[in-house]
Amino acid sequence: MKNWMLGVAFACVLPACVTINIYFPAAAAEKAADKIIDDVWQLKNGTEKPSVNVGEPAAK
Amino acid sequence: MKKLLAGFVLLFGTLFLPQLVIAAADLEVNTPAISAIKGSMQARHGQLAAHYASGAVGLTKDGMVAVRDANSVPLKDRGALNSAVAAENADRAKLYKEIATANGHPEWQPEIQSTFASRWIDKAQSGWWVQGAGGWVQK
Amino acid sequence: MKAFVRIVLLLFVSLLPTTTYAVSEITIRATAIEHAQIEAKNVNLLVDLMKPAPALKLSAELKQKAEKDWTLLNVACMLPQATKPDAIDCDEGLVKNTAVNLPFSLKVDHLFNQDGFDLGKLNAKASLQFKNAGFSDAAGLHAAEKLNGQIEFAVQRDGAAWAWQTSLDWQTGELFWQPFYVESAGHQLNASGALKEGVLDVHHAHFAMRQVGELDVSGQLRLSDFHPIALSANLPNVNLSAAYHLLFKPLLDKTALNNTAMTGNASLLLKMQNGELKSFDLSLKGVDITDIDQKFALYQLHAEIPWSYDNPESISVSYESGSLLNLPLGKTNIRAEVNRFSLTSPSVTLPILDGALNLSDISAARIGGEWYWHLRAKLQPISMADFSRRLNLPTMSGKASADIPLVTYSNGLLSTDGSVMLNIFEGTATVTQLTMRTPMGVAPKLNADIALRNLDLGDLTRTFSFGAIEGKLDGDIEDLELQNWKPVRFDASLHSSPGRYKKKISQRAVENISALGGGGAAAAVQRSFLRFFEQFNYGKMGLSCKLRHDICEMDGVESTSQGYVIVKGSGIPSITVMGYNRTVGWGELLARIKRVTDGNSKAVVQ
Known part of the structure; x- marks a missing residue:
């Protein structure tokens, strides 16, 4: 009776013994991407000012 | 006997559980290599932002940038524009690779690149040009 | 091929007589004309017979069948006179579409020999003058603006071939042809050659590039696929400070030489066969190279670099002085043998501070566009006091020396076999398993094991x-x-x-x-x-x-x-x-x- 259950359990677990699949952490990757993009594009540093003028002195 | 076997199976299952927990954690993005690439891209952004806004440079669907229409840029500045685009793409390629290796999974590089591709485009300011499935569109 | 012309709608052909005995003006208008390859619309042809000399005015929009954009063509010509039936003088010319804006005037001196209008005896001479012309491709990567200049062109039948001569005088305007940018023109080209069986033979072309120098070229080009069959070029005397910005900087974009100042002279002789480089001979005389970011500098660089696909050659490079990351480099002579894509040198000595870096058993090869090399390096003792002062480190005493049995570089990875021995602080530092990735790049990586022994x-x-x-x-x-x-x-x-x-x-x-x-x-x-x-x-x-x-x-x-x-x-x-x-x-x-x-x-x- 329980044979088929055991079979299923084996089928699930045995492949895991051979290869450990670590699936791509999509949510974490998205979070990491957002953080890097915010840094590179200098978003969220105070107001979202366009960074075109960064490094240029104001006209006098 | 069968019970014993089932117990083994359960034990095996729990042994592999921690691997799944690790996968759910944050990605490591604070290595000096990643910081250096980020710094280089940050420094270049001042130059590229004007070109994103004018439409000379657009964000491609594969997480890179490309010269889209340089006609608004004076001829003498087009060489510098091209160099900036080439340098930015070299940095981006290195960034995706570095994130993958920093997390111990070099094979994740294509997925990381495609994650970035959609996030760059989502976060692009309105007026910038981004590459959709059908070609260039303005946000 | 059967030409197929269909005039869809001919609006009118008017013959307007101003006097009773002669036709003075002919106007032909068509809204659309179709041909197997070419389409035309809004064609407007006006022939005025009454001006001091008869004149023709044409305006039309043309395009190739497969294309989308129409090209506007305007031209006004004086019709040939009886004394010189094949002389044409056109003015107010304009070719214009989304990519090209070319105002021009065309002067045809003669088209044929005096004995008739036989195409086989074509002997044409014409000059084309363009004013304020410009063009651009869609991405703007090949574009020119405000071009002014003149092209003269002559062609004669010469047996089975066509003999041609041309001269181009580019007076003003700017051009961007990725990755090159040329402004403030004043460049001239004179060339002559022959055209036979789809092969363009350039017997001699002479470019005079303002400030840069002169270039002589000859070669053969297959026109069907622009395949260069043969090319030989000679730049006898190039001014490097002008040529660097014009020619070299765009080409060296991804190298360490992309942000330098150069002065001095160079000469180059180059031969290609079937699109492959066969030989060159580069010589540098009194060249100073300084990196704008002060990473390195070389002064009074002299080099004789011959190379041939078929024969091994010896090269020599020398410089009087230089610097690398603030470390002064002394007078150096380098000799090496090149054999097609490999380079070897038994030894090179680079004087640094009070010591020297000896490189020996140097061997380098370029395979599939990538460099691979290996060498043995020995650092003769240099004073750490001087070394640390130059690199803005805390002042160290003692001397440093090193011996690296094998340094290899392949696939962007620099690695050392054996150990690097440094004598510092009266003890030793032994570096083993040393590898470096992209040491000059954005995110350099270094791996090593270090053992320190008996440091004071x-x-x-x-x-x-x-x-x-x-x-x-x-x-x-x-x-x-x-x-x-x-x-x-x-x-x-x-x-x-x-x-x-x-x-x-x-x-x-x-x-x-x-x-x-x-x-x-x-x-x-x-x-x-x-x-x-x-x-x-x-x-x-x-x-x-x-x-x-x-x-x-x-x-x-x-x-x-x-x-x-x-x-x-x-x-x-x-x-x-x-x-x-x-x-x-x-x-x-x-x-x-x-x-x-x-x-x-x-x-x-x-």
């Missing part, structure tokens, strides 16, 4: 103003990884060398070591009479750090139930320094070291 602690502590310690230091830094020259991982252990020698530690050094351990270590050392002693004896001392993920796991020479021993005292008065925090943030530890070496540290001493 007196020298070391004076150099880094740590507080005097007498003795000798051993250390092992294993599995070291630097990213962007910052450590991300290592297993380091520093400890006093075994053996008998004078072991003294000053009170200030004790305070400083306690401060490294943080509050926990300082609390272990209680205030006592010991603080009145200038220095103490020690038996052994050591500190280890295992760095992972920005956390340093620390240990000392001995473990106790509460912590670990960093300095173990000996004799009377005896002093022992303990550490309690086994994990310290790497950033925090660096901050503590900086506080200590800056001399702001205050610690409690037993």
Whole structure:
């Protein structure tokens, strides 16, 4: 009776013994991407000012 | 006997559980290599932002940038524009690779690149040009 | 091929007589004309027979069937006179579409020999003048603006071939042809040759590039696919300061030479066959190269670099002086043998400071667009005092020398076989398993194992103003990884060398070591009479750090139930320094070291 259950359990677990699949952490990757993009594009540093003028002195 | 076997199976299952927990954690993005690439891209952004806004440079669907229409840029500045685009793409390629290796999974590089591709485009300011499935569109 | 012309709608052909006996004006208009390959619309042709000389005015929009954009063509011509039936003079010419704006005037001097209109006896001479012309492709990567100039062209039948001559005078305007940008023209081209069976033969072309120099070219080009069958070019005297910006900087974009200033002269002779380089001969005379970011400089560079696909050649390069990352380079002569895509040299000596770097058994090869090389390197002793001063490091004493049996570079990875031996602080530093990735790039990476033996602690502590310690230091830094020259991982252990020698530690050094351990270590050392002693004896001392993920796991020479021993005292008065925090943030530890070496540290001493 329980044979088929055991079979299923084996089928699930045995492949895991051979290869450990670590699936791509999509949510974490998205979070990491957002953080890097915010840094590179200098978003969220105070107001979202366009960074075109960064490094240029104001006209006098 | 069968019970014993089932117990083994359960034990095996729990042994592999921690691997799944690790996968759910944050990605490591604070290595000096990643910081250096980020710094280089940050420094270049001042130059590229004007070109994103004018439409000379657009964000491609594969997480890179490309010269889209340089006609608004004076001829003498087009060489510098091209160099900036080439340098930015070299940095981006290195960034995706570095994130993958920093997390111990070099094979994740294509997925990381495609994650970035959609996030760059989502976060692009309105007026910038981004590459959709059908070609260039303005946000 | 059967030409197929269909005039869809001919609006009208008017013959407007102004006098009763002659037709004075003919106008032909068509809204659309179709041909097998070409379409035309809004065609407007006006022939005026009454002007002092008869004139023709044409305006039309044209396009190839497959294309989308129409091209506007306007032209007004004086019709040939009876005395010179094949002379045409056109003005107000314009070719215009989304990509091209070409106002022009065309003067045809003659089309045929005097004896008739036989196409086989074509003997044409014409000149085309363009004013304020411009063009651009869709992405703007091949574009020109405000071009003014003149092209003269002549062609005659010469047996089975066509003989041609042309001259181009580019007066003003700017051009961007990725990756090249040419402004403030004043360049001239004179060329002649023949055209036969789809092959363009350039017998001789002479370019005069303003400020840059002169270029002579000859060659053969197959027109069907623009395949260069043969090319030989000669630049006898190039002014490098002008040529660098015009020609070399765009080509060297991704190399270390992309931001330099160059002066001096060069000459180049080059031969290609079937699109492949067959030989060249480059010579540099009195060239100064300086990097704008001051990474390197070479002065009075002379080079003779011949290369041939078929024969081995010897090259020689020499410079009077130079610098690399603030280190002065002395006069150097380099000789090497090149054999197709490989280069070998038995030895090269690069004088640096008071020593020299000897490279030997050099062998390099270019395979599939990538460089591979290996060599043996030996650093003759250089003074560390001078070296550290030039690189803005704390002033070190002693001499450094090194011996690297094999350095290899392949696939962007620089690695060393055997060990790099440095003689520093009267002891040795042995670097093994040294590899470097993209050392000049954005995120350089370095991996190595380092073994320090018998470093003089007196020298070391004076150099880094740590507080005097007498003795000798051993250390092992294993599995070291630097990213962007910052450590991300290592297993380091520093400890006093075994053996008998004078072991003294000053009170200030004790305070400083306690401060490294943080509050926990300082609390272990209680205030006592010991603080009145200038220095103490020690038996052994050591500190280890295992760095992972920005956390340093620390240990000392001995473990106790509460912590670990960093300095173990000996004799009377005896002093022992303990550490309690086994994990310290790497950033925090660096901050503590900086506080200590800056001399702001205050610690409690037993």
